[in-house]
Amino acid sequence: GDSVTQMEGPVTLSEEAFLTINCTYTATGYPSLFWYVQYPGEGLQLLLKATKADDKGSNKGFEATYRKETTSFHLEKGSVQVSDSAVYFCALRSGGSYIPTFGRGTSLIVHP
Amino acid sequence: DTAVSQTPKYLVTQMGNDKSIKCEQNLGHDTMYWYKQDSKKFLKIMFSYNNKELIINETVPNRFSPKSPDKAHLNLHINSLELGDSAVYFCASSHRQGNYGYTFGSGTRLTVV
Numbered sequence: 001g002d003s004v005t006q007m008e009g010p011v012t013l014s015e016e017a018f019l020t021i022n023c024t025y026t027a028t029g030y031p032s033l034f035w036y037v038q039y040p041g042e043g044l045q046l047l048l049k050a051t052k053a054d055d056k057g058s059n060k061g062f063e064a065t066y067r068k069e070t071t072s073f074h075l076e077k078g079s080v081q082v083s084d085s086a087v088y089f090c091a092l093r094s095g096g097s098y099i100p101t102f103g104r105g106t107s108l109i110v111h112p
Numbered sequence: 113d114t115a116v117s118q119t120p121k122y123l124v125t126q127m128g129n130d131k132s133i134k135c136e137q138n139l140g141h142d143t144m145y146w147y148k149q150d151s152k153k154f155l156k157i158m159f160s161y162n163n164k165e166l167i168i169n170e171t172v173p174n175r176f177s178p179k180s181p182d183k184a185h186l187n188l189h190i191n192s193l194e195l196g197d198s199a200v201y202f203c204a205s206s207h208r209q210g211n212y213g214y215t216f217g218s219g220t221r222l223t224v225v
Contacts, residue, residue, distance in 0.1 A: 032211040034213055036213075036216075038153070041218075041219075042218055042219070043116075043202055043204075043216035043217050043218045043219050044155075044202070044204075044214075044216040045216070046213035046214070046215075049211070049213055051211040087153050089155070093211065098143065098160075098206070098208045098209070099145075099157060099160050099167065100214060102155045104152075104153070104154050105153040105154070105155070107153070
């Protein structure tokens with residue numbers, strides 16, 4: 001079956017540091033890949049997505065590139081802010097199912 | 113103009129009670145979902161539903177049941193609440209076809225005492 005593996009958190013950074021959150025997946029066919037963000041006390045929000053190999057999704061300074069050869073979709077941001085503190089979820093949606101598969105989430109804590 | 117709205121936001125109740133959580137979406141999506149998020153933030157799909165098909169996660173106790181009066185609503189009814197049911201429950205919706213993402217509600221924090 002499909003699966004998504006994320007690095008365990010929490011990831012703790014100082015403001016303006018570079019962020020990478022690793023995500024790898026296993027899936028049948030060519031899945032669409034997503035990153036969601038959950039701020040404290042809120043639901044998940046779609047952050048970015050990519051639907052085919054080598055696509056780069058980007059939003060709010062975050063980026064992730066669909067790497068088919070390494071089955072990865074790592075999330076990056078060049079300079080994090082305190083307001084980026086949240087839980088980040090990697091997810092996939094494969095062609096055979098419309099129900100997404102989520103990773104376990106990675107908590108990011110950014111200190112001033 | 114909230115896209116996916118859930119009520120109530122907080123729900124505290126005693127063991128053995130029956131409760132419902134309501135969900136409504138105004139996005140015109142054809143599929144709705146219920147997720148359970150535990151204290152470690154792990155998301156578990158409970159149900160997905162559109163007007164043709166109900167898919168139930170086989171690990172969900174039959175005390176939980178989705179009820180959909182129409183395409184824009186998917187309520188969650190829980191019978192005989194147990195302590196282990198305490199969690200945050202999220203409703204979500206999407207188009208069944210295509211590479212679209214999902215829109216989540218803001219969650220209902222259920223505490224069973």
